[in-house]
Amino acid sequence: MxxxxxxxxxxxxxxxxxxxxxxxxxxxxxxxxxxxxxxxxxxxxxxxxxxxxxxxxxxxxxxxxxxxxxxxxRESAQVKHIAEEHLRQIDDKIAQLQSMRATLDKLVHACAGDHRPDCPILEDLAQETSDPATCE
Amino acid sequence: MxxxxxxxxxxxxxxxxxxxxxxxxxxxxxxxxxxxxxxxxxxxxxxxxxxxxxxxxxxxxxxxxxxxxxxxxRESAQVKHIAEEHLRQIDDKIAQLQSMRATLDKLVHACAGDHRPDCPILEDLAQETSDPATCE
DNA sequence: TATGGAGCTTCCAGTAACTGGAGGGTCAAG
DNA sequence: CTTGACCCTCCAGTTACTGGAAGCTCCATA
Structure with a gap:
């Protein structure tokens, strides 16, 4: 072939x-x-x-x-180990995506999506929260 | 700074x-x-x-x-459009991962994971199904 | 027999979003 | 004056392909 x-x-x-x-x-x-x-x-x-x-x-x-x-x-345990580890990674990834999804969905629903500039999505991204220096 | x-x-x-x-x-x-x-x-x-x-x-x-x-x-619609498109991609990705997860989970549970070579995971991967030429 | 097109070859570059490391300059404290 | 913590640039590597250029090979048809 x-x-x-x-x-x-x-x-x-x-x-x-x-x-x-x-x-x-x-x-x-x-x-x-x-x-x-x-x-x-x-x-x-x-x-x-x-x-x-x-x-x-x-x-x-x-x-x-x-x-x-x-x-x-081979021992089937070897195969299973690889598959289980992979499964764990998939679960992590799914959890991560679902967390993103939840936030994003909330923001999308909060946004009017019209001709005006006001936007909760941008406001969320711009908020001052992740700066440890401001937490003292 | x-x-x-x-x-x-x-x-x-x-x-x-x-x-x-x-x-x-x-x-x-x-x-x-x-x-x-x-x-x-x-x-x-x-x-x-x-x-x-x-x-x-x-x-x-x-x-x-x-x-x-x-x-x-800007118009908030522009922002919302980007976010919605991204949300769709995330949903696609989650669906894909969940489909993988389902198969993998089934296989992992079917596998004894012991010292014997017999393994449903490998058997599944090795099965002859995706060859269109065999379907005639 | 020529030719045209499909199919095959190799090699190089690009993708996304960083990350690691080499080799070397700068700064402040002791 | 040295030491260590910073900072700099540049290059290479990561994952798993994908696209494209330049150039053979094969087969069917005119």
């Missing part, structure tokens, strides 16, 4: 597949003409990577997950 | 403040000795930026928000 074929079948852009080779995630063979030549196993690994990335795992996590996948002697 | 003072009072790292000058968000004066010399108005603007960034606005949004803040002839 050429790169276009695996791109289509894995759902990953050809650019991304070349990048994954660059960083050593995959090692496709080469044809006489210099084209990358992918086996089914390469495709399988790319699909694996695509799914792992879709779950938000970092590239380094993906590297580890692939290694574990190929390691007969 | 030197950069260390505004860093302390704004809560932003000195590095970030220099960066903000680099990209034209602020224009502190310079002392004889070449040190940046910040006025209260610079500090105020930095605090504004810090709060806007904490709400997740991009630097470019921040640039626009500062400009609007300083524009007497």
């Amino acid at each position: 050429n790169i276009g074929d695996v791109a289509r079948r894995s759902g990953l852009p050809a650019k991304t597949i070349r990048y994954y080779e660059d960083i050593g995630l995959i090692r496709p063979k080469r044809s006489e003409n210099g084209y990358r030549s992918f086996r089914e196993s390469d495709l399988h690994k790319l699909a694996f990577l695509g799914r792992a990335r879709a779950l938000g795992f970092t590239i380094e996590d993906c590297r580890t997950l692939v290694a574990l996948y190929e390691d007969e002697a | 030197n950069i260390g003072d505004v860093a302390r009072r704004s809560g932003l790292p000195a590095k970030t403040i220099r960066y903000y000058e680099d990209i034209g968000l602020i224009r502190p004066k310079r002392s004889e000795n070449g040190y940046r010399s910040f006025r209260e108005s610079d500090l105020h603007k930095l605090a504004f930026l810090g709060r806007a960034r904490a709400l997740g606005f991009t630097i470019e949004d921040c640039r626009t928000l500062v400009a609007l803040y300083e524009d007497e002839a």
Whole structure:
């Protein structure tokens, strides 16, 4: 298979597949003409990577997950540990976004959004509260 | 004020403040000795930026928000528009993360996390489903 | 057989928003 | 006069790609 074929079948852009080779995630063979030549196993690994990335795992996590996948002697605890840590990070991120969301939503609702300059959003951003020097 | 003072009072790292000058968000004066010399108005603007960034606005949004803040002839609708668009992006991001979270949580709970190699997480990642060619 | 277009190659640069570090000047206290 | 805390600039690295230039290769059609 050429790169276009695996791109289509894995759902990953050809650019991304070349990048994954660059960083050593995959090692496709080469044809006489210099084209990358992918086996089914390469495709399988790319699909694996695509799914792992879709779950938000970092590239380094993906590297580890692939290694574990190929390691007969792995312990599922190793995989679970990575996933749990990632889950924690996702939860943190969600909490952070929801906190932003709450403030932002409040401000947006408080803003008339008309032709006048008065704006609670700007007023909030401009308020003098985060200066420790003023708290003495 | 030197950069260390505004860093302390704004809560932003000195590095970030220099960066903000680099990209034209602020224009502190310079002392004889070449040190940046910040006025209260610079500090105020930095605090504004810090709060806007904490709400997740991009630097470019921040640039626009500062400009609007300083524009007497602004219309609150302009500000509200930026905030609403940002809110939408946050909602999208939250939805995406929650979807990841749901899958991941399910997988984590399904995984024994012991010394055996069998792992539902890896099995899920490895499953053959995203290849359109197999769907014919 | 020529040619045109799709597909492949490499390499370089850019993205967002910083962050770290090297190498070196300045200032105030002891 | 030295020491340590500041400050300066400039360069490189981070994440995970993405876009684009310049230039092969392959295949089908005129």
